[in-house]
Amino acid sequence: MTSSDTRKSLVLHGVVLVLLFAVQFAASDYMTLTLTRMMVLAVFAMGFNILYGYTGLLSLGHAVFFGAGVYGAGLTIYHLGWPVPLAFAAGIIGSAVVAAGIGALALRTVRDSFMILTMMLSQVGFLLVLYFNTVTGGDQGLSLPQASRVFTLAGASVDLAQPVTRYNIAFVLLLVTVALSFTLLQGPFGRVLRAIRENEARTEMLGYDVRRAKFFAFVISGTVAGMAGAAYAILFGYIGATFTGIQYSIEALLFTLLGGAGTLLGPLLGTVLMTMLIDRLSEITSAYFLWLGFILIALTLWFPKGLLGAIRQRWLPWLT
Amino acid sequence: MGLGPFFFLATLEGLVQASVLVLTAVGLALVFGVMRVVNVAHGEFFMLGAVTAWFVSSLFPDHPAIGFIAALVVSPLFVGTVAFISDRLILRRLKYNAESTIVATIGLLYVLQQSVLMSYGPDARPVDPPFYYTIRLPWFGYSSYKLFVIAAAAVLLGLIWFALKRTRWGLIMRATQFDSETAQAFGIPVERVYSAVFAIGAALAAVAAVLIVPIQQAHYLMGTDPLLLSFTVVIIGGLGSIQGTIIAAVLIGLSDGILSVFFSPTLAKIVSTLLVALVLVFRPNGLFAKARR
Numbered sequence: 001m002t003s004s005d006t007r008k009s010l011v012l013h014g015v016v017l018v019l020l021f022a023v024q025f026a027a028s029d030y031m032t033l034t035l036t037r038m039m040v041l042a043v044f045a046m047g048f049n050i051l052y053g054y055t056g057l058l059s060l061g062h063a064v065f066f067g068a069g070v071y072g073a074g075l076t077i078y079h080l081g082w083p084v085p086l087a088f089a090a091g092i093i094g095s096a097v098v099a100a101g102i103g104a105l106a107l108r109t110v111r112d113s114f115m116i117l118t119m120m121l122s123q124v125g126f127l128l129v130l131y132f133n134t135v136t137g138g139d140q141g142l143s144l145p146q147a148s149r150v151f152t153l154a155g156a157s158v159d160l161a162q163p164v165t166r167y168n169i170a171f172v173l174l175l176v177t178v179a180l181s182f183t184l185l186q187g188p189f190g191r192v193l194r195a196i197r198e199n200e201a202r203t204e205m206l207g208y209d210v211r212r213a214k215f216f217a218f219v220i221s222g223t224v225a226g227m228a229g230a231a232y233a234i235l236f237g238y239i240g241a242t243f244t245g246i247q248y249s250i251e252a253l254l255f256t257l258l259g260g261a262g263t264l265l266g267p268l269l270g271t272v273l274m275t276m277l278i279d280r281l282s283e284i285t286s287a288y289f290l291w292l293g294f295i296l297i298a299l300t301l302w303f304p305k306g307l308l309g310a311i312r313q314r315w316l317p318w319l320t
Numbered sequence: 321m322g323l324g325p326f327f328f329l330a331t332l333e334g335l336v337q338a339s340v341l342v343l344t345a346v347g348l349a350l351v352f353g354v355m356r357v358v359n360v361a362h363g364e365f366f367m368l369g370a371v372t373a374w375f376v377s378s379l380f381p382d383h384p385a386i387g388f389i390a391a392l393v394v395s396p397l398f399v400g401t402v403a404f405i406s407d408r409l410i411l412r413r414l415k416y417n418a419e420s421t422i423v424a425t426i427g428l429l430y431v432l433q434q435s436v437l438m439s440y441g442p443d444a445r446p447v448d449p450p451f452y453y454t455i456r457l458p459w460f461g462y463s464s465y466k467l468f469v470i471a472a473a474a475v476l477l478g479l480i481w482f483a484l485k486r487t488r489w490g491l492i493m494r495a496t497q498f499d500s501e502t503a504q505a506f507g508i509p510v511e512r513v514y515s516a517v518f519a520i521g522a523a524l525a526a527v528a529a530v531l532i533v534p535i536q537q538a539h540y541l542m543g544t545d546p547l548l549l550s551f552t553v554v555i556i557g558g559l560g561s562i563q564g565t566i567i568a569a570v571l572i573g574l575s576d577g578i579l580s581v582f583f584s585p586t587l588a589k590i591v592s593t594l595l596v597a598l599v600l601v602f603r604p605n606g607l608f609a610k611a612r613r
Contacts, residue, residue, distance in 0.1 A: 058419050108601050111418050112358050116551065120597045123548075124590055131586045250426060257423070287438060293430030300424045301413055 005318035006186065012319070013182065016265060017175055024167050032163045038275050039170040040232050041255065043177045045267030047224030048252040053262035054185055055217040056197030060115045061122025062252045064102065065222035067129065067244030068095035069229025071136060074239035077148045079135070084151040084160075088230050095226020096219060098125070103218035107211065119246070126244040141240025149237060166235045173231050174268070177224060181264055184220070186320060193217055197262075225252070254292060257299045260306030264320050269307055325459035331574065336466045336535070338573020339473030340528045342566055344546050345553040346480060347524030349565040352554060354497040354517045357416055360425040362525055363547025364432040365403060369395045369526025370538040371440050377447050384448035388534070391447075395530050396523035402432075403522030407515045416514070429543075436540045444542075449534035469531045476527065477566065484562065493517060549576070552596045558606025567608060 020039070024032060048062045072094030076082040082090065106117045129136045136142070149160040159165055184190055192213050195203040204210045233239050242248070251274075252267075259270025274295075281291055299306070305313060312319040348362045372395040377387030406428055414420040453464040484490035495503040496513045504510045525546070529538075536542070553572055557564030576588075583591070599607060 058422070060422070105597070105601050109604060112352075112356070112422070113600055113604055115419075115422055116358065116555070117597055117600050120551075120593050120600075124593050124597070127586055127590045127593065131584070131590060253423065253426075287434050289430045290434035290438070293427040293432075293434065296427030297410060297424050297431070300420045300427070301410065304420065 006320075008318050009320045010182075013178060013264065016268075017178065020174070021171055024164060024171075029163055032167050034275065034279070036163070036167045036170045036235065038271050039167075039174045039268075040228050040235065041251070041275070042268040042271040043173055043231070044225050044228035044248075045252045045255040045259075045271055046177050046181060046264075047221050047226075047228060049221075049256045049261060049267045050181065050185070050193075050224065051217055051221035052253070052256060053260075053266070054190060054197065055193045055214060055221075056200075057214065057218070058115050058253075059106075059118040059218075059221075059249075060246075060253070061102075061118035061120070061125075061249050062222070062225050063244050063246065063248035064122035064125035065095045065099055065225040066229035066232075066248055066252075067125055068098040068222075069226030069231075070233040070239050070243045071129070072226070073230035074142065074144060074233040075135065077144050077234075078142055078239075081148075084148060084158075084234055085153055087148075088234055091230025091233065092223060092227050095229065096223040099219045099222025099226070100215075103215050103222065107214050107218060119249070122244070122249060123246070126241060126246075129241045129244050137240065139241050141238055141242075144233070144237040144239070160235060160237070169235060170231065173227065177227075178264065180224075182320070185264070189213070189216075194262075250292070250296075254296060254299075257304075257306055258295070260308030260310070260312070263306070263308040263312060266306055266308040273307075322459075325457075329460060329462075332462060332466070334574035334576065335470050335570075337576060338570045339470045340532045341546070341549055341553060341573045342569035343473055343476060343528035343531075344525045345550040345557075345565050345569045346477070346562060347521035347528075348550045349554045349557065349562055350524070351518055351521040353561065354493060355411075355416055355514050356418065357411060357421045357518075358418070358425070359518075359521070360422060360547070361406075361428040361432060362521070362550060363543030363545075364429050365399050365522035365543075366525040366529045366546045367436065367538075367540060367543035368402065368432060369399045369529030370533045370542060371436055371540070372398050372526070373530040373533045374445050374447050374538040375440075385450040387448070388450035388530075391530050392527070396526040399526035400519040400523035404515055404519040407518040411518065412511060412514070433540060433543065440538075440540060442540065444537035444539040446537045447533040465534060469535070472531060473528075476524075480524075480562075548593075552592065555596055555600050556607050558608065561606060564606045564608050568606070 020035075023035065027035060044062070044066050047065070048059070051057050051059055051062075069091040071091075073087045073091030076087040076090045077084065102118070102121050106114055106121065109117050130138050133139070151158055151160075158169075160169075185193070192203065192208050195206075195208070196210055196213060200210060229243060232243070255270035255274055256267045257270070258274055259266030259268065278288055278291070282288065303310065308319060344362070344366055347365075348359060351357055351359050351362070373391035376391040376394045377384065380387035380390065410424050410428065411421055414424060449463075449465040451465060451468075454461040455464050455467070482490075484493065492503075492508055492513060495506070495508060496510055496517075500510050503513075528546075549572065553568045554565055556572065557566070557568035572592075576592075
């Protein structure tokens with residue numbers, strides 16, 4: 001990739017982020033709330049995409065990392081009364097630890113076994129949440145106490161009941177994730193990951209430490225997903241077992257596939273489109289899962305590269 | 321009731337579980353072994369088989385035995401056809417690529433499950449057993465239908481075994497499993513074999529479901545547990561190996577019944593899932609596998 005390509009790509013990402021920031025001044029309260037949720041889920045999908053889109057490893061259990069973030073942040077607030085920033089950090093660290101543990105096990109396997117294993121280990125996380133329901137609230141979940149909705153950061157008081165505050169926190173989260181992914185994936189490390197995706201054996205032959213690179217990709221991917229989970233718990237004040245369930249793993253996959261795996265903005269686009277589509281469809285039919293199924297099949301059949309993947313192939317080869 | 325008879329009862333219940341499980345899991349193992357496809361929708365084929373059985377038997381409200389026999393014929397045929405069509409329309413076009421097929425079968429799972437929810441509804445519905453005879457043992461009475469399930473599963477397994485090892489069809493299937501390219505070079509229509517295997521795998525799940533609905537009601541979410549259990553069995557038995565799958569299904573069906581007496585079901589699930597995950601990591605060819613080619 002030449003430096004002019006990088007510049008074009010940087011400009012595009014900058015424009016998208018500026019637009020997203022500007023939307024809050026025009027959006028209704030409902031729209032603001034929906035967009036806040038979309039941005040957090042997009043960060044989750046972006047985390048997933050680091051592993052699937054860039055490294056070529058399909059995990060079917062990313063909900064466990066999202067859930068680790070949700071519970072890492074939520075439980076420290078609920079039971080220990082930790083301040084929000086500290087709880088947020090706990091969520092991130094918790095998911096990094098879970099990702100390191102699962103990664104160490106799962107990366108010993110390949111292809112089908114890797115997919116089944118990530119799904120199973122994620123299921124263990126879900127069952128653990130149910131089993132320790134006296135602590136986690138199980139299926140019913142827990143609502144975080146009102147007192148934790150207001151906190152002070154660097155002298156300023158932050159009120160999480162304000163939609164605009166939540167929107168901007170989610171925006172900053174997205175900004176950080178995009179910036180981090182951009183530097184990480186456009187650099188040498190990202191090139192090694194893509195080399196692994198294209199041909200793992202050759203990458204190893206060329207002398208790269210494939211195991212280490214895959215492990216780091218796994219941990220970073222899981223941690224970003226966990227960061228989204230921690231933010232979700234804090235912003236919306238609710239934690240529950242569904243966040244660790246298989247459905248969330250599939251949604252991260254769906255958002256990424258729709259927007260385009262292996263493109264930076266693909267997961268964001270996929271999340272926005274899918275959420276809007278579901279919003280529209282729910283006025284006509286309640287069969288959300290039926291559409292989810294059809295779209296998954298249609299994407300694999302006719303659109304395996306996703307929207308941005310197809311656009312990159314046809315028109316914008318510089319797209320990252 | 322003393323410990324001995326109690327254990328005997330648990331063993332019988334475990335054998336019923338194992339019988340249904342072994343048929344479902346062999347279907348999954350066949351598909352994985354021959355096609356290298358991880359069929360996440362397998363549990364939904366099971367569910368579809370159960371719901372079809374309810375539908376067919378409800379056409380004969382006064383003759384449960386006729387309804388049952390009709391279900392035993394219609395349900396596997398119907399489910400096999402659905403699977404055949406899914407293979408033609410979806411899997412074949414994906415060229416049986418591992419990642420794409422797993423994603424597509426996840427999609428298929430949701431489509432089947434929701435279609436049944438929208439047509440059949442959210443209720444669990446019972447199916448009458450074909451006969452109601454209770455066998456009086458010295459310690460407890462036991463449903464003769466459950467014994468019939470065990471016997472039926474054993475007979476079916478024998479048939480599968482014979483078909484795979486002694487017929488021309490089985491030979492073609494095994495040749496395709498062993499090396500699909502060479503098989504193709506020898507004039508075996510590999511794609512047609514794949515469609516047939518996918519249909520047969522689904523039909524086996526449907527047969528298992530027809531056998532279980534008189535004991536357990538038909539419900540649109542009933543596919544999840546058989547799917548997870550079948551995966552467990554197939555992994556422990558060695559991915560794709562039929563013999564290993566049968567041994568593992570009997571072991572797991574038996575121990576599942578006995579374990580859940582002593583532990584909470586959630587804890588039992590956690591422990592068993594973790595153990596199976598470890599088998600997948602450290603013994604990827606299964607617990608009783610010979611060295612892989």
